[in-house]
Amino acid sequence: DVKVTQSSRYLVKRTGEKVFLECVQDMDHENMFWYRQDPGLGLRLIYFSYDVKMKEKGDIPEGYSVSREKKERFSLILESASTNQTSMYLCASTSGQRHQPQHFGDGTRLSIL
Amino acid sequence: AQSVAQPEDQVNVAEGNPLTVKCTYSVSGNPYLFWYVQYPNRGLQFLLKYITGDNLVKGSYGFEAEFNKSQTSFHLKKPSALVSDSALYFCAVRDMYSNTGKLIFGQGTTLQVKP
Numbered sequence: 001d002v003k004v005t006q007s008s009r010y011l012v013k014r015t016g017e018k019v020f021l022e023c024v025q026d027m028d029h030e031n032m033f034w035y036r037q038d039p040g041l042g043l044r045l046i047y048f049s050y051d052v053k054m055k056e057k058g059d060i061p062e063g064y065s066v067s068r069e070k071k072e073r074f075s076l077i078l079e080s081a082s083t084n085q086t087s088m089y090l091c092a093s094t095s096g097q098r099h100q101p102q103h104f105g106d107g108t109r110l111s112i113l
Numbered sequence: 114a115q116s117v118a119q120p121e122d123q124v125n126v127a128e129g130n131p132l133t134v135k136c137t138y139s140v141s142g143n144p145y146l147f148w149y150v151q152y153p154n155r156g157l158q159f160l161l162k163y164i165t166g167d168n169l170v171k172g173s174y175g176f177e178a179e180f181n182k183s184q185t186s187f188h189l190k191k192p193s194a195l196v197s198d199s200a201l202y203f204c205a206v207r208d209m210y211s212n213t214g215k216l217i218f219g220q221g222t223t224l225q226v227k228p
Contacts, residue, residue, distance in 0.1 A: 004156070006156075030213075031214045033215070040220075042203075042218055042221050043157075043218045050212070090157065092156075094213075094214035096213070096214065097214075098145060098207065098214075099162065101149075101159040101162055102214060102216055104149075104157040104158070106154075106155050107156045109154070
């Protein structure tokens, strides 16, 4: 079974802090994704990566950056956290095969005070 | 533009009754379609997918989905609902212009199964 592990289930940070959310997958997947989920807004794609050191902006990249130094690890960085970044963050991965689903981690519920 | 619509924010059914969660899509060409379930404070869990072939797809936990090309729909169904099926359900279609496995998600439908 594919396992996608997000380093924290719950995180509380302060406005202005630099925040790192980590995601690790164990299936040698090329593609990894970061979403945020807010009530009434569904899932929104922040960034994704299709290879080591390769990344693309999703629908809402403002205020975020990402890092993929190793194939199994994809980090989401909030450069200077703000209260409107309080949300549920979900990481997912998938292989390059067209018929394969994305596999999700359990999410990180981030609160910015 | 590619899109997925889940027209119902919430579906309420009684335990033991059949359930349907609706999904329609808009993509060019043959779609790759997926259903996910999300329990409270958890990530999305893959339920089933349609790639090609039989229009009725069976998945986890007794769920199935019917692909209808003429109606561009992919409704999720279960013959007999359980209280434990109460959760948030997402329909998704693969982005046909991307090789990265990128998905386009619907807004989600909350399923409430009452005893």
